[in-house]
Amino acid sequence: MKILTLQNNDRTPSGLIGEAIAEAGGAEDVRFPDHGDAVPADASGHDGLLVLGGGQFAGDDAAHPYLPAELAAIRAFAAAGKPVLGICLGAQLLARALGGTVRRHHTPEVGFTAIEATEAAASDPLLCGLAPLPKLMHWHYDTFDLPPGATLLATNAVCPNQAFSAGPGVYGLQFHLEVTADIVQGWVDATSDWVPRELPDFFAAYRTQLAEHCPASARFARQVGLCWMEMVRAARAESQRAA
Secondary structure (H helix, E strand, C coil), rough: EEEEEECCCCCCCCCHHHHHHCCCCEEEEEEEHHHCCCCCCCCCCEEEEEEEECCCCCCCCCCCHHHHHHHHHHHHHHCCCCCCCEEEEHHHHHHCCCCCCCCEEEEEEEEEECCEHHHHHHHHHCCCCCCCCCCCEEEEEEEECEEEEEEEEECCCCCCCCCCCCCCCEEEEEEEEECCHHHHHHHHCCCCCCCHHHHHHHHHHHHHHHHHHHHHHHHHHHHHHHHHHHHHHHHHHHHHHHC
């Protein structure tokens, strides 16, 4: 199974989700659109699409001229019935690609914060059986409105749209379930000014948060990653039967 991975920042790799992809027998084809890597115009060469995070605003095509190609890829995979998983910026791009809006939120959300599964999550193939959800890592100032027909799967008081589904195997997750402690440390080392200015408490306590919450977050990431890969496997088998 071949997964097209769009990595939008050097410090935001697939992490634990990449490990789950490999564990499930998949292989990542990693592209760096911000470095000029080509984004395939169709889904024919891959079985699933993973769109990762970054500091870009998902609605600013002028500053990030590769974003329209990412949006087109998302639409192509969804239209082909192939699973799509968007994380943080990737979730915002997924929402925009399918007709939702993206915007600056009124407050940033950084650190391991609590989220709640919605009633719909109890019957969703990706999240069923995983509630209560662990505290999960966030690092964002932007948010989105759900695209038409999407189902909200997780929420909290800070940023209501935390996870959604938009068709079989198509998911947007605002939180960073893929992180390891080393990935978060890399973000801290390269952080922009607004994070320490607006969230000094996080910088005082982030090592404690990592020690306390990374183990449960990692278990959750593995479960979600393996479950999503089963969707990739099923969609691939269905495509082969149809051919």
